[in-house]
Amino acid sequence: MTGLPEIDPARLAEEMAADESVIVELAANGDIETLPRTIDIHFKGDREAIERLARDAPVLGFRFIDFGEFEDGDIAADLQVDGPVTRDARTALITRALQIEISHGVEFDGWGCAPETGSDE
Template identity: 35%
Template structure:
């Protein structure tokens, strides 16, 4: 069963993600161009172990993991996708569901702006 996301939490997180998308657009990003998008999570080693084992179920591959991070262990996941609004709404919902399902905290996501001509 997929956990429901609190509407207030959704609005706060989605507003922050829209700020990132606006910033990318200001850099000339073409949101329809697929690119590598990464997302990082912090949490207990056990929770990150479970997430790492399940990452493919969410369409992600493992980028890197630091079991001895300066504060908490962290795990970077990544996948190739565009960053148009529809895709990013799904992406945001996915990482919020991962937080709730695995007891981890999303530490942010990122990608490089793409102008459609190799940059």
């Protein structure tokens, strides 16, 4: 037992399936999924929960980047981590995001990154 909250396998599968279009788009732009890159991860929720997440980000393995605000009053936290986007890496990232959703009372609002082609351009 790792002490981390258990996530719903169906929710993980749903998130992974939703990401397939992102992976297709990255590949169409020459992405090499095994190359590390900066990945943006987004969460939203009420101010107190999001501020707690921002404070905890380093302990959770992420860098806090910025806050945002939605029209409905929810606040967003933008975090970053570096890594590849292979299936295993995405599964680990999304699993961790869903665990944070449970442990911090926030909503995982997706991830994104630029294609990594290995060129210096």
